[in-house]
Amino acid sequence: MTHPLRRPLMPLVLPALLLAACATATGEDTMAGHRLQGEGPFQRFIVRYRDGSVPARDRDSVPGRLARAAAQVRSSPAPVPRWQRRLAVGADVxxxxxxxxxxxxxxxxxxxxxxxxxxxxxxxxxxGIGPQPTMPMRDGD
Incomplete structure (x- = not known):
């Protein structure tokens, strides 16, 4: 027999579990499931380091890691990364x-x-959550 409080919560728990499973279903895809759309230009990025790692604990170590990654990009001129800030979620912009x-x-x-x-x-x-509605224009009232 289930606890009386569990029965009303079941319709809320199942959808939450399904959403969590979908959010974590990317496996080892560290590119966060985001494929680039369009041809660019792309100038701002977000990287999150694993909890407990040196760059997650010490933001001063992040610029060096960014520079090493940028040095691997075969582009002319070579990209120069500039660390901006650490977000509240622990990721770096x-x-x-x-x-x-x-x-x-x-x-x-x-x-x-x-x-x-x-x-x-x-x-x-x-x-965003979808296309933004357009505001109707008034006809010179």
Missing amino acids: FTVDPPLDRRAAEALMQALARDPDVEYVEVDRMM
């Missing part, structure tokens, strides 16, 4: 100069993803 085309951005993200301390890397982009 960085930019690259010059902005990268799709091929170079993918190469940079793959170079970062090869670091065993990287949990995920993604392009920093504007997020």
Whole structure:
């Protein structure tokens, strides 16, 4: 027999478990399931290091790791990463100069993803829930 409080919670628990399973179903894909859309330019990125790793504990070690990953990108001119800030979720935002085309951005993200301390890397982009409605224009009232 189930506890009387468990029965009303079951319709809420199952969808939450399914959503959590979908969110973690990416396995070892450290590129956070985000494939680049469009040809670029791409200039801002987010990288999150695994909990307990040196860069997760010491943000001063992050710029060196970014520079090593950028050095692996075969692009002319070579991308120069600049660490910007650490987010509340523990991920780091960085930019690259010059902005990268799709091929170079993918190469940079793959170079970062090869670091065993990287949990995920993604392009920093504007997020939304869907198309934004357009406001109707008034006819000169």
